[in-house]
Amino acid sequence: MxxxxxxxxxxxxxxxxxxxxxxxxxxxxxTSQTPKQVIDVIVDYYSNFNANIHRGVHTLSQEATDKYEAARHTIQKHFNAKHAHEIIYTAGTTNSINLVANGFASLLEKGDEIIVSALEHHSNIVPWQMLCEKTGAVLKVIPMNQNGELLMEEYDKLLNENTKLVFVNHISNALGTINPIKEIIDKAHKHGAAVLIDGAQSCPHIKPDVQALDVDFYVASAHKMCGPTGVGMLYGKEEWLNKLPPYQGGGEMIAEVSFEKTTYAGLPHKFEAGTPNICGGIAFGAAIDYMNTIGxxxxxxxxxxxxxxxxxxxxxxxxxxxxxxxxxxxxxxxxxxxxxxxxxxxxxxxxxxxxxxxxxxxxxxxxxxxxxxxxxxxxxxxxxxxxxxxxxxxxxxxxxxxxx
Missing domain, CATH: 3.90.1150.10 (Aspartate Aminotransferase, domain 1)
Incomplete structure (x- = not known):
């Protein structure tokens, strides 16, 4: 029971x-509410492990790093990503989408086409409009019906050799519609297009398997799934993440820096400039563990x-x-x-x-x-x-x- x-x-x-x-x-x-099991992890971090990660040789830094990276592996396992470095910590779903949109600004050309659906949250519309303004790409929309369902036959008509990207939410935040994302992904791939799925609303209810979906990018926020605000994740296939340029410059995302030239770090650090939300990342992992105990x-x-x-x-x-x-x-x-x-x-x-x-x-x-x-x-x-x-x-x- x-x-x-x-x-x-x-x-x-x-x-x-x-x-x-x-x-x-x-x-x-x-925003979902937060259980005491996750609250206790947040309190424990600030009480016992508060330190900057990755760059310190001292004990607190190493312990915080271990907890932060262990949480990344928890997220990897939950979403069934092939590699832990395919999980990028972000500030949330909106930040994840903007990271990808910014990266594709250097990959798209005038006349390329990208597709969104009529069911999208503004965070999965506006970044792509901004991308079109930068690149000259054309934004097309999959229409919906009175039930709040996407018209898949119209999606078929939109796809062509110029389609480069497709962006659809897994579940509509406004209507609750669960979209047929596997069908959307498979059809896009037949035309050589990449697919980003906004999973902000699905992850509290569904356990997505990114490898089974064969999705190129999947994004989510911790605060929808019993975790804290201000942290989320971007899953990206390794080959796509290697193609995209860094979203922000700063500490942590570099290999070597000189005034003549900078080389970037490998995945996932290339996309994680600056001091991250360390406690948030650790708590994200704890929230996923909590929800999995329920099933x-x-x-x-x-x-x-x-x-x-x-x-x-x-x-x-x-x-x-x-x-x-x-x-x-x-x-x-x-x-x-x-x-x-x-x-x-x-x-x-x-x-x-x-x-x-x-x-x-x-x-x-x-x-x-x-x-x-x-x-x-x-x-x-x-x-x-x-x-x-x-x-x-x-x-x-x-x-x-x-x-x-």
Whole structure:
């Protein structure tokens, strides 16, 4: 049996109150909560191992280095990367995407084509628009349908000999749609194009195997998977990472420096200039270990149960519409109440201790497609309960009465 009560005890924040009410936290797609097992690792680092890594001969530096690199191996194993040096520590998904986009600025030419999907977060749109401005490449978009699913037959039409790059999220942050990324990757490769998958929303629910996917780049953030903010990772195939130039210059990413010429370090250090978020990297590994003790299949099954329960209960409310009804989706419900602005609903829910996200969720093209200003988004994690969903439903009904 999935023991939610036991798991919830791992998360100190879930025992607090907000506005005099028990906290109901349904903003997991933005940031998941952190268990004490990870918090303890953070405290332990600053209490016992705080030192700069790689360059020190003293004991603290060596111990911190060992922990940091051990976490890299944990991440490698989790994502099944072939080599540990294919895992690049970054500040998060957005930083990872910008690193790749910056690198391709020297590889693309005018007339080259790159493809994104209509379901992307702004962080997987804007960097590519900036890349097109620099290089003269052309940005094309895979359209979506009313269910929030990509039109794969249109993707087939977009692919051609000029396609160099394809960028798609694994799961939509705004709608919860799980995209057919294996099919997307395989079709792109037939045309010689590289593929980057934004895994920010998938990694809390799914255990991606980058070798089985044969993906060229995969990016993720620790704070979506029970870890700290400000740290994430870029997986890249070794051959691609060797082709890309460094993103930033500074300490750590060099082999030799003179005023005449600088040579760069090998992977992964070529892309890790400066002092990194050492504690964050170590805690990222601890968060992955924690989630694996629960098991991703167990997590996915339970969260699907929550999704079905919430969908059924919310649709019983007259005037409520759910956006994102893909057959294959994860535990995200985006909805609106007829004639009521989502921000107003979110404000009333907050007064009841219920945390949801309102707005366009950094996915404004999706909202434009549906001709709405935004949605109310409830996103569930494995530590949420059906009782909390009941509280959400009652809160939405109350907001509807107050605002109608």
């Amino acid at each position: 999935f023991d939610t009560d036991k798991i919830r005890k791992d998360f100190p924040i879930l025992s607090r109150e907000v506005n005099g009410k028990p906290l109901v936290y349904f903003d997991n797609a933005a 991703f299949e167990t997590i996915a099954n339970y969260e699907h149960e929550l999704l079905e329960y919430a969908t059924k209960k919310l649709l019983e409310i007259e005037g409520l519409k759910i956006y994102g009804t893909a057959k294959n989706k994860t535990s995200v419900v985006s909805f609106n109440l007829e004639g009521i602005h989502p921000y107003d609903v979110g404000t009333i829910l907050d007064k009841m201790g219920i945390a949801v996200r309102t707005g366009h969720h950094c996915a404004q093209p999706i909202m434009d497609y549906f001709k709405i200003p935004g949605t109310i988004r409830a996103s569930f994690a494995f530590y949420n309960t059906k009782q909390e969903i009941d509280a959400l439903v009652e809160g939405v009904k109350k907001a509807q009465r107050m605002l109608s």
